[in-house]
Amino acid sequence: METPVLERSSEKSQIQGVVDCDVHPAFSKPDQLLDYLPERWKTHVRDFAVRTANPLLGTLPYPRMTPGNGMRRDSWPPNGGPPASDLAFLQQQLLEECNIDYGILQPLAAGSMAFNQELGAALCAALNDWQIDKFAGPEPRLKASICISQEDAKESVAEIDRRVTDRRFVQIAMPPRTLEPCGRRRYWPIYEAAEHYGLPIGLHTSAFGYRPNTPSGWSSFYLEEHYAASNSLQTVLSSMILEGVFEQFPKLKIVLVEGGFSWLPSLVWRLDREWKRMRDEVPHVKRKPSEYVRENFWYTTQPIEEPENNRHLLDILRWIGTDRLMFSTDYPHWDFDDPRFAFKVPLTPAERSAIFRDNAVELFGLK
Amino acid sequence: MSTTPTREKRPPARHVVARVDEIAPGASKLVHVEGRDIAVFNVAGEFMAIANRCPHEGADLCKGKLTSLFESDEPGVVKMSRHGELVRCPWHGWEFDLRSGKSWCDPARTRVKSYDVAVEHGARLVEGTYRAEVFKISVDDEYVVLEL
Ligand code: FES
Numbered sequence: 001m002e003t004p005v006l007e008r009s010s011e012k013s014q015i016q017g018v019v020d021c022d023v024h025p026a027f028s029k030p031d032q033l034l035d036y037l038p039e040r041w042k043t044h045v046r047d048f049a050v051r052t053a054n055p056l057l058g059t060l061p062y063p064r065m066t067p068g069n070g071m072r073r074d075s076w077p078p079n080g081g082p083p084a085s086d087l088a089f090l091q092q093q094l095l096e097e098c099n100i101d102y103g104i105l106q107p108l109a110a111g112s113m114a115f116n117q118e119l120g121a122a123l124c125a126a127l128n129d130w131q132i133d134k135f136a137g138p139e140p141r142l143k144a145s146i147c148i149s150q151e152d153a154k155e156s157v158a159e160i161d162r163r164v165t166d167r168r169f170v171q172i173a174m175p176p177r178t179l180e181p182c183g184r185r186r187y188w189p190i191y192e193a194a195e196h197y198g199l200p201i202g203l204h205t206s207a208f209g210y211r212p213n214t215p216s217g218w219s220s221f222y223l224e225e226h227y228a229a230s231n232s233l234q235t236v237l238s239s240m241i242l243e244g245v246f247e248q249f250p251k252l253k254i255v256l257v258e259g260g261f262s263w264l265p266s267l268v269w270r271l272d273r274e275w276k277r278m279r280d281e282v283p284h285v286k287r288k289p290s291e292y293v294r295e296n297f298w299y300t301t302q303p304i305e306e307p308e309n310n311r312h313l314l315d316i317l318r319w320i321g322t323d324r325l326m327f328s329t330d331y332p333h334w335d336f337d338d339p340r341f342a343f344k345v346p347l348t349p350a351e352r353s354a355i356f357r358d359n360a361v362e363l364f365g366l367k
Numbered sequence: 368m369s370t371t372p373t374r375e376k377r378p379p380a381r382h383v384v385a386r387v388d389e390i391a392p393g394a395s396k397l398v399h400v401e402g403r404d405i406a407v408f409n410v411a412g413e414f415m416a417i418a419n420r421c422p423h424e425g426a427d428l429c430k431g432k433l434t435s436l437f438e439s440d441e442p443g444v445v446k447m448s449r450h451g452e453l454v455r456c457p458w459h460g461w462e463f464d465l466r467s468g469k470s471w472c473d474p475a476r477t478r479v480k481s482y483d484v485a486v487e488h489g490a491r492l493v494e495g496t497y498r499a500e501v502f503k504i505s506v507d508d509e510y511v512v513l514e515l
Pocket of ligand 1: 421
């Protein structure tokens with residue numbers, strides 16, 4: 001029989017090695033990506049810059065307490081450059097110290113957000129080359145994401161086709177704050193390609209995008225923005241289910257990254273209840289929303305909700321299913337979770353190894 | 368009538384952990400004393416010390432940033448006091464009072480140990496029972512001394 005163990009008291013050896021589903025690589029100099037752009041776009045960026053919905057060009061909208069857009073203060077590489085730009089230091093501080101066997105790269109760069117969609121596609125391609133060149137190439141424990149300019153679905157599919165034979169890419173990445181809700185048909189060619197290749201789509205929360213960060217506009221405080229991270233992923237989940245995406249693409253795998261997960265039970269209870277009442281409005285949604293939730297969605301753990309009583313979190317975990325959750329650190333960001341100390345709930349060894357490793361190994365095909 | 372004999376307390380050990388000019392105002396130094404990791408801070412010339420490990424997820428508090436106490440009685444009116452006497456954890460930003468070790472967010476339950484710190488003149492250290500494992504004491508300098 002399996003006995004629950006307290007995460008805090010656990011030793012390194014209890015988990016074989018963690019899979020970290022959210023690692024943010026950084027450029028070692030601000031315009032490093034330009035080196036990967038064709039001359040036509042290099043010139044364009046020099047003369048016109050990259051225009052995005054981000055209110056301040058080239059920055060995140062908040063300093064978030066620490067220098068460099070909210071980084072762990074201890075993550076600045078001793079040899080210079082911003083956090084997570086120096087592979088050797090990342091290997092030491094993240095992979096070695098935290099016992100991480102695989103890290104999934106989630107680049108947060110302007111490609112998918114550029115107003116000029118042609119430029120956006122070029123930036124995404126550059127970002128994909130850069131991930132391989134600087135991280136996933138030299139370090140096989142790091143796996144890349146195929147970044148796409150999702151608003152131009154045709155171009156996105158072309159980029160997926162170009163990258164898919166390179167096994168160092170293990171997912172497709174697009175942001176949740178799209179021009180239209182994620183379930184809309186304009187994005188379906190992307191879903192078709194993802195399902196065809198069996199590649200999960202990771203939607204990493206973002207503070208900004210084509211829409212303000214709350215449904216009623218830009219928030220005043222960073223504290224408000226943090227809630228909005230979940231909000232944008234709730235929109236993704238509801239929209240994709242109710243537009244019928246999973247009827248069309250039943251094998252599509254969606255990973256909701258960095259939005260928390262405690263909101264899931266109440267949202268799904270509500271969706272199920274209203275679906276029973278109003279399903280004539282959406283006859284293409286043939287099953288209860290909760291059934292798609294259990295088959296098509298996965299969630300990364302960071303930032304983990306921390307209730308006063310840890311056991312409350314356990315109830316939520318069990319409802320969601322420990323087979324749907326995948327550990328993530330969000331390195332090198334300020335709200336980083338340390339796999340040795342972050343999950344302060346009693347889990348069985350099987351649950352622990354599912355969350356910290358096995359679910360991701362299976363979903364991303366890591367061996 | 369018999370009285371309980373008053374037993375002498377074990378005198379605290381005093382450890383010389385830094386030269387005063389080694390830790391600039393606003394900066395910190397991580398020291399290892401009797402198997403413990405301790406973060407020593409210079410708060411505008413005054414030295415303060417707490418255990419290095421954050422009780423939340425274990426970050427090194429010596430890498431945190433010194434900050435002040437912000438209070439507000441109503442929106443728009445902010446009082447700032449105790450300049451530099453709190454350290455903000457380098458990861459999730461929980462704040463700890465360097466004088467008491469108590470966390471700002473949950474002072475009753477969440478705290479780190481704080482230590483007494485003094486500054487002593489080298490001449491006194493040479494005569495006294497201080498332990499200086501790393502430093503060769505020069506009588507002209509001043510030193511940060513940790514009690515535990
Ligand atoms: S580790 Fe210090 S606040 Fe989280």
